[in-house]
Amino acid sequence: GAVVSQHPSRVICKSGTSVKIECRSLDFQATTMFWYRQFPKKSLMLMATSNEGSKATYEQGVEKDKFLINHASLTLSTLTVTSAHPEDSSFYICSATRDRVAYEQYFGPGTRLTVT
Amino acid sequence: GQNIDQPTEMTATEGAIVQINCTYQTSGFNGLFWYQQHAGEAPTFLSYNVLDGLEEKGRFSSFLSRSKGYSYLLLKELQMKDSASYLCAVIGDDYKLSFGAGTTVTVRA
Numbered sequence: 001g002a003v004v005s006q007h008p009s010r011v012i013c014k015s016g017t018s019v020k021i022e023c024r025s026l027d028f029q030a031t032t033m034f035w036y037r038q039f040p041k042k043s044l045m046l047m048a049t050s051n052e053g054s055k056a057t058y059e060q061g062v063e064k065d066k067f068l069i070n071h072a073s074l075t076l077s078t079l080t081v082t083s084a085h086p087e088d089s090s091f092y093i094c095s096a097t098r099d100r101v102a103y104e105q106y107f108g109p110g111t112r113l114t115v116t
Numbered sequence: 117g118q119n120i121d122q123p124t125e126m127t128a129t130e131g132a133i134v135q136i137n138c139t140y141q142t143s144g145f146n147g148l149f150w151y152q153q154h155a156g157e158a159p160t161f162l163s164y165n166v167l168d169g170l171e172e173k174g175r176f177s178s179f180l181s182r183s184k185g186y187s188y189l190l191l192k193e194l195q196m197k198d199s200a201s202y203l204c205a206v207i208g209d210d211y212k213l214s215f216g217a218g219t220t221v222t223v224r225a
Contacts, residue, residue, distance in 0.1 A: 034213075043120075043215040044159070044203070093158050103147070105213065107158035 002028050004096050006108035013084055014116055021079045021111045023094030029074035030096035034105065035067075038091045050077045084115040118142045118214035122204050127222045128194055136189045136202050136219045144209025150178050150189045151203040153218065159203055162189065191221070199223045 003026040013019045023033055032051050036044040048069050050056040056069035066088075068080040077096075081088050091112055095105040119141040128134040140148070147166040151159035163171055165180035165187060177190040191198055201218040208214060 041218070041220075043217040044205075044213075046212055046214075049212070091156070103207070104161075107160070109158045110156070112156065 002096070002098075002106040004030075004094065004106045004108040006094055006111050008111060009109060010112045010114075012114045012116060015085055016083055018080055018082045019084060019113060021081075021092055021094075021113075023077045023079070023096070023108050025075045025096040025106070028096075028098060028106075030077075031074065031099055032097050033071060033077040034095045034097075035069060035077075035079050036093045036095070038093060038110075044093060047079075081113065084113075086115045089113055089115045118206060118208055120204055120206055120214060120216035122202075122216040122219045124217070125220045125222070127224060130194055130196060130223055130225050132194050134191045134194060134221060136191070136204075136221070138187045138189070138204035138216060140185050140187070140204070140206045140216075142185075142206050142208040142214065145182060146207040146209070146211065148178075148180055148187050149203075149205040149207075149213065150176075150187075151205060153201045153203055155201075162202075194223045196223050196225070 005024045007022045035047045038044045046059050047062045048056045048058045050069050050071040052071045052074050058064045071077040093110045094108045097105045122138045150162040153159040163178035170179045175192045180187045201220050203218045204216040205213045
């Protein structure tokens with residue numbers, strides 16, 4: 001099967017600092033990776049779509065300067081939350097797919113971010 | 117925009133059957149997914165429907181009616197481990213997954 005990992009699984013940071021979350025496809029090349037955010041008992045909200053070697057496409061309302069996405073290789077995408085604030089506390093989930101559309105996405109285990 | 121509705125919560129007894137309904141109004145349609153998500157974990161794939169009809173996979177079945185914008189996930193012979201959130205998601209003409217808010221199913225002994 002296709003395995004996607006995320007690191008770290010949990011992170012606590014102070015307001016004003018930046019935190020980086022890694023998403024890796026372990027046994028396949030991911031042409032596209034998606035980053036989602038999920039609030040408690042709420043739906044997954046797509047934040048951005050990341051294609052290897054090109055700039056990420058952000059969804060409306062998502063600040064690209066605050067949520068920096070880098071898709072450096074076919075197996076790694078990173079999400080950096082810059083100048084974090086308590087309202088950025090959330091569950092962040094990445095997914096990866098072999099093609100450029102959303103079919104057959106493989107989800108990572110998620111990262112719980114808490115900003116104090 | 118995409119609008120996907122599903123009930124917030126459902127409760128059922130171990131061994132019973134539960135049906136989770138999902139209605140959608142989307143710009144275009146390229147398939148509907150059901151995912152299972154345990155608290156604090158990533159969603160795991162259950163089913164994919166793109167044509168009308170019923171898809172059966174073990175204890176889980178999924179049905180789609182494109183003309184009605186309607187799907188359901190049927191869970192049979194419920195087990196305690198089936199207690200989770202079940203997410204309905206649709207791919208529209210933007211080729212991105214849009215999720216419903218999820219249905220929390222609680223299985224009681």
